[in-house]
Amino acid sequence: xxxxxxxxxxxxxxxxxxxxxxxxxxxxxxxxxxxxxxxxxxxxxxxxxxxxxxxxxxxxxxxxxxxxxxxxxxxxxxxxxxxxxxxxxxxxxxxxxxxxxxxxxxxxxxxxxxxxxxxxxxxxxxxxxxxxxxxxxxxxxxxxxxxxxxxxxxxxxxxxxxxxxxxxxxxxxxxxxxxxxxxxxxxxxxxxxxxxxxxxxxxxxxxxxxxxxxxxxxxxxxxxxxxxxxxxxxxxxxxxxxxxxxxxxxxxxxxxxxxxxxxxxxxxxxxxxxxxxxxxxxxxxxxxxxxxxxxxxxxxxxxxxxxxxxxxxxxxxxxxxxxxxxxxxxxxxxxxxxxxxxxxxxxxxxxxxxxxxxxxxxxxxxxxxxxxxxxxxxxxxxxxx
Amino acid sequence: xxxxxxxxxxxxxxxxxxxxxxxxxxxxxxxxxxxxxxxxxxxxxxxxxxxxxxxxxxxxxxxxxxxxxxxxxxxxxxxxxxxxxxxxxxxxxxxxxxxxxxxxxxxxxxxxxxxxxxxxxxxxxxxxxxxxxxxxxxxxxxxxxxxxxxxxxxxxxxxxxxxxxxxxxxxxxxxxxxxxxxxxxxxxxxxxxxxxxxxxxxxxxxxxxxxxxxxxxxxxxxxxxxxxxxxxxxxxxxxxxxxxxxxxxxxxxxxxxxxxxxxxxxxxxxxxxxxxxxxxxxxxxxxxxxxxxxxxxxxxxxxxxxxxxxxxxxxxxxxxxxxxxxxxxxxxxxxxxxxxxxxxxxxxxxxxxxxxxxxxxxxxxxxxxxxxxxxxxxxxxxxxx
Numbered sequence: 001x002x003x004x005x006x007x008x009x010x011x012x013x014x015x016x017x018x019x020x021x022x023x024x025x026x027x028x029x030x031x032x033x034x035x036x037x038x039x040x041x042x043x044x045x046x047x048x049x050x051x052x053x054x055x056x057x058x059x060x061x062x063x064x065x066x067x068x069x070x071x072x073x074x075x076x077x078x079x080x081x082x083x084x085x086x087x088x089x090x091x092x093x094x095x096x097x098x099x100x101x102x103x104x105x106x107x108x109x110x111x112x113x114x115x116x117x118x119x120x121x122x123x124x125x126x127x128x129x130x131x132x133x134x135x136x137x138x139x140x141x142x143x144x145x146x147x148x149x150x151x152x153x154x155x156x157x158x159x160x161x162x163x164x165x166x167x168x169x170x171x172x173x174x175x176x177x178x179x180x181x182x183x184x185x186x187x188x189x190x191x192x193x194x195x196x197x198x199x200x201x202x203x204x205x206x207x208x209x210x211x212x213x214x215x216x217x218x219x220x221x222x223x224x225x226x227x228x229x230x231x232x233x234x235x236x237x238x239x240x241x242x243x244x245x246x247x248x249x250x251x252x253x254x255x256x257x258x259x260x261x262x263x264x265x266x267x268x269x270x271x272x273x274x275x276x277x278x279x280x281x282x283x284x285x286x287x288x289x290x291x292x293x294x295x296x297x298x299x300x301x302x303x304x305x306x307x308x309x310x311x312x313x314x315x316x317x318x319x320x321x322x323x324x325x326x327x328x329x330x331x332x333x334x335x336x337x338x339x340x341x342x343x344x345x346x347x348x349x350x351x352x353x354x355x356x357x358x359x360x361x362x363x364x365x366x367x368x369x370x371x372x373x374x375x376x377x378x379x380x381x382x383x384x385x
Numbered sequence: 386x387x388x389x390x391x392x393x394x395x396x397x398x399x400x401x402x403x404x405x406x407x408x409x410x411x412x413x414x415x416x417x418x419x420x421x422x423x424x425x426x427x428x429x430x431x432x433x434x435x436x437x438x439x440x441x442x443x444x445x446x447x448x449x450x451x452x453x454x455x456x457x458x459x460x461x462x463x464x465x466x467x468x469x470x471x472x473x474x475x476x477x478x479x480x481x482x483x484x485x486x487x488x489x490x491x492x493x494x495x496x497x498x499x500x501x502x503x504x505x506x507x508x509x510x511x512x513x514x515x516x517x518x519x520x521x522x523x524x525x526x527x528x529x530x531x532x533x534x535x536x537x538x539x540x541x542x543x544x545x546x547x548x549x550x551x552x553x554x555x556x557x558x559x560x561x562x563x564x565x566x567x568x569x570x571x572x573x574x575x576x577x578x579x580x581x582x583x584x585x586x587x588x589x590x591x592x593x594x595x596x597x598x599x600x601x602x603x604x605x606x607x608x609x610x611x612x613x614x615x616x617x618x619x620x621x622x623x624x625x626x627x628x629x630x631x632x633x634x635x636x637x638x639x640x641x642x643x644x645x646x647x648x649x650x651x652x653x654x655x656x657x658x659x660x661x662x663x664x665x666x667x668x669x670x671x672x673x674x675x676x677x678x679x680x681x682x683x684x685x686x687x688x689x690x691x692x693x694x695x696x697x698x699x700x701x702x703x704x705x706x707x708x709x710x711x712x713x714x715x716x717x718x719x720x721x722x723x724x725x726x727x728x729x730x731x732x733x734x735x736x737x738x739x740x741x742x743x744x745x746x747x748x749x750x751x752x753x754x755x756x757x758x759x760x761x762x763x764x765x766x767x768x769x770x
Contacts, residue, residue, distance in 0.1 A: 059512040060467040063627040063760035075625040082445040099484030147687035240460035
């Protein structure tokens with residue numbers, strides 16, 4: 001297994017991109033990444049997308065996008081693990097390069113969610129839950145995460161304000177990200193006063209419905225200089241784990257075991273401890289999710305995720321900045337693209353290209369991408385090469 | 386890259402499996418494969434499925450099936466390339482074992498197609514075509530393959546009877562396969578007299594709507610003896626290629642370029658010529674497809690696919706037996722499972738376990754799995770180890 005570097009990144013603005021089709025936005029992101037990497041061809045590609053069948057009536061995405069990118073007949077594989085599809089696309093490409101099978105691999109993610117009604121989007125997203133035991137009975141993701149939040153508040157004394165503070169922090173970060181969908185400050189009072197979705201979660205606790213695409217280019221670490229003079233970033237670890245997709249089958253619904261297992265593997269692979277990570281992009285599909293993820297990553301103790309947010313530990317100027325991009329909450333959450341957009345932010349920070357939101361210390365960053373209510377998780381650790 | 390062997394196979398009967406859910410049938414096939422291999426755990430798994438979102442309202446399939454199989458938190462990846470999803474699952478698992486990352490990998494395929502109406506199934510399948518330029522305008526797969534058939538007849542003089550002969554041959558084979566959905570003989574007259582679907586294709590030129598699952602277990606070739614005493618089968622080659630998914634964008638719609646490219650790569654990887662292959666399972670979703678595939682594989686010259694079928698070249702007792710399992714036509718076509726079911730047949734033949742349809746000479750077999758009207762193709766070559 002050889003070392004693998006990321007040499008190019010690209011992404012579209014995230015938002016309601018009604019003027020562009022799925023294939024358009026994917027190719028925009030892919031061409032930007034190829035341009036950034038200095039390559040005009042790829043050996044192979046992976047596309048993460050959750051459910052283009054339900055959103056735009058299109059499967060067979062790998063071939064369609066390889067062709068539209070002018071790269072057919074290269075192998076093109078679509079991977080899916082609900083909202084972790086993007087992270088999984090990176091992991092699949094990572095292993096293709098690490099194994100020596102290919103040199104230049106594009107890993108992209110895309111979702112076009114605003115071409116259907118809100119009700120249709122909610123149905124489509126609920127297919128990431130257990131259809132037979134959850135979705136069929138009417139529960140959708142706000143309801144599932146509301147149960148997690150309620151349990152976390154009951155078990156650990158997490159406060160309503162702690163949840164709101166996640167949104168406040170991530171919107172403050174997203175304000176500085178030109179690609180973000182909702183570039184606006186919000187306050188704790190605004191979050192708590194916003195319309196109820198599923199108690200205790202309000203609309204400002206929820207990530208939005210978004211169109212968007214993101215892409216990165218991988219190559220063997222020892223060939224970076226052939227392509228680019230920019231600082232290259234190494235993939236120090238890539239790990240993936242699963243859990244029950246239905247909440248009721250878990251011992252403790254406040255504990256995201258797939259994230260914990262994937263993180264433990266990733267730390268081992270990179271030879272680091274949680275305290276060696278300078279910053280992270282994590283899957284804040286709902287405010288409570290970020291709190292539980294901090295705990296599963298071992299960044300804070302069990303039950304201390306709310307306190308960590310309240311105290312400023314995860315703020316941009318805190319000890320462990322989380323979601324400097326704005327996260328899913330402010331940047332937007334085109335589900336299949338999210339995992340790659342996280343990588344876009346980590347690479348931007350490691351290269352010192354994050355503009356107004358650039359961190360002072362950014363040598364090693366982590367990205368955690370999650371499917372459903374934690375039925376799958378993919379964790380990557382990136383370092384300046 | 387190390388050699389990879391298949392040490393276990395399993396599949397459900399193919400048909401209208403109304404009493405069992407998707408997770409049930411997948412686990413039946415997976416447990417059969419694990420039992421056949423002599424393993425009680427796996428390191429990782431891949432699932433090929435085309436569109437469970439549209440068929441049963443369920444995405445996030447990797448995690449759901451890993452859990453139901455009792456194997457969570459192992460990594461579980463769903464891959465999709467329309468009807469080539471099963472072949473792609475095998476290829477993904479092959480590279481995971483070849484790279485040294487994992488030892489025991491399960492590659493499965495599944496589709497549950499009969500829980501929706503025929504019209505809904507037709508819509509779901511049409512998402513493998515180009516939605517914007519084909520499906521949206523009303524053309525579905527029988528229509529697309531009918532255009533290919535018409536062009537082939539015009540260009541090469543292929544006869545209506547030649548198409549029918551593919552169905553006659555494959556049903557004769559399927560009659561001997563206990564897993565096949567339609568175990569019945571058909572005659573040329575019956576095919577030509579059956580109800581018209583899209584001229585020149587009749588209902589007996591089309592593969593059916595099917596529920597089913599299939600799975601295989603991979604391990605490094607040098608570890609086979611630790612698990613099983615059965616004859617092991619080596620994956621001598623694995624190749625994948627793409628093409629435009631829309632027919633109108635191709636130079637010649639009778640030429641399946643993704644199959645030709647993937648086959649050329651596979652022959653090179655295995656170090657063999659087309660004439661070194663003893664038998665093949667190919668993607669006969671429509672009768673014309675088998676004819677075009679024979680040509681793209683180099684088994685016959687361009688334009689000679691119809692004649693090859695008529696002459697008995699591809700019959701079970703012919704020089705190059707094709708679709709001894711009954712093919713998609715008679716065995717059934719649960720789209721995501723098909724690519725793995727092809728591997729099930731090739732392994733059964735290579736092990737000498739194919740019962741009444743066992744071939745005399747079966748040392749090296751090929752499996753060709755195709756997405757849509759050829760927008761993607763995956764080709765594997767298997768040999769007795």
